[in-house]
Amino acid sequence: MTPAARPAADSARPTAADLPPGTDAAPSRVRSQRPGRRALRAFLRNRLALVGVVLLTLIVLAVIVAPNYVPASLAVKPNPRQMLSSPSAQHLLGTDEIGRDVAARLLYAGRVSLPVSLSAMLIALVTASTLGIVSGYFGGWLDQLLMRITDALLAIPAIFLLLTIAAVMRPTVTVLVVVIGLLAWMDLARIVRIETISLSKRDQVEGVKALGAKNFRILFRHILPNIQGPLLVAAPLIAGRALLTESALSYLGLGIQPPTPTWGNMLNQAQQFALSAPLLAVAPGLAIMITVIAINFVGDGLRDAFDPRRS
């Protein structure tokens, strides 16, 4: 190594000459943060992302502490004297068709729906990115095999698969999470695969190969960080879809069984009262919507924070 051998004045020459006057490409401010801290600062500067974090935290906290303040009986025990009552001081969101408190049901439903959708989302993200990257990067027979499996799963309507699984196993929350998660990754895996293929052909990856990097480093340092975009956009959509899949299953009597409430089955049961008691549908609907939007905000925030070009 002889990089220092040159006189400093000489080596400084080309930098200035590189740029026409007035078009300084690099800001003069010197940043000295580490990448992790830079990402954190960028994230904290993003207001929508913070709104998302606050909303999610509030929802999760409310659902966790609910049993300490709201008796479970309010959410599950019928009360024939209070059927379909309007909101009041006693029942903040009114009661349903058999007199259960809607607000209490919403909180208890969250204890099932949130873990189901969030873990299904995680399972789907991990599966989709692993299979998509491996398929796209290595190609060949492995790619063929993985993509044919993906196609097969895409071709079978999810509901039939779920019916079969439900017939064999008792639908506990864990089974439900795994099944919903494993049925939600296919389209994302295809997107990840295509992104990986186009990235692998770029000189940025060729250059690292020429340096002698092993596959593990290329996949984790050079491919995964550059396909974050589609992953983080897809994440909230998958979470939302998982909530609805769960409700469809409940509707068919295969998901979480009544009287245990979930946001999905509350929404389903409210159908018949859509005109007479719209709040029955609006309440769980809003819960799902706010959760999905909050995840979306956080996802966008993370995407921007990790991209040096945006922050």
Next chain:
Amino acid sequence: MSNQRSKDAKGAATQTGPLLEVKNLRKYFPIRGGIFSRVVANVKAVEDVSFNVQRGEVVGLVGESGSGKTTVGRSILRLIEPTAGEVIFDGVDVTKLSKAHMREYRKRMQIIFQDPFASLNPRMSVGDIIGEAMTIHNLARGKEREQRVAQLLERVGLSPSHMRRYPHEFSGGQRQRIGIARALAVSPQFIVADEPVSALDVSIQAQVVNLLQDLKEELGLTLLFIAHDLGVVEYISDHVIVMYLGRIMEIAPSKDLYANPIHPYTEALLSAVPIPDPTVKRDRIILQGDIPSPINPPSGCVFRTRCPIATKECADVVPPLVEVTPGHFKACINR
């Protein structure tokens, strides 16, 4: 300097003879079709290419788009696996090395890319981009790595403070300097510069060529300089290889080639180099048509379909490379 360098380089077999010998290199890209993905045709990107690169010299590799020059460069580094032929680097045929063994050789041969916008990971800081090579080969870590990155940045004409910045904050010329620093990070002996200035503004091209020239002299580098324009290559190269449709048309010492081109394709290329003097009138040789398809190249001499002096015989024989004067080879039966 060069002594220390060769001591670093593991398994340096020979100290004399060419640093790089390419022998009968061939690369076909299969085109698959039909339901069972059978190979229906081949793109013959490189066909029977042989040449030597001596230690410490710069060899220019010139040809228009589709002539196979980039494929040659990447095959040497095994970024593309050649279909046939040998790439003998310092006495060892690297095409036969295992992946693990090849990794050792990657310290000795590096590449600089054409497009400085596509060749740097946008999510890594400049310090990480350059330092990664040292991490991969366990050359330096922590403070030491940082110091060496700073030295490299200064060496290529950037400032050590640029280490914490990201590629998008730099201009094309500066990014190309970062690419050069990355290639230098492993202290290579040999660098393939794959059209390193083609994507840059003309005003910046000369600076980057100058930088490569300086680096070559100070570090004793050997360069394969790929370009599509003889003008850029003239200045930096000791030898020039002219390629057309996957084959070598002419090889000559740089001065000889420009003063005394033999092959009609070389003449045509030379006549396209602009002369910065409006009073000089020159007959330009304009080639008719486009470069033919490499899937179905012309028989005999591949250049005959566009050659101004082609005769019937040109369709029958593939012209061999013949030495005309010492070091000056041509592949043409009519000259």
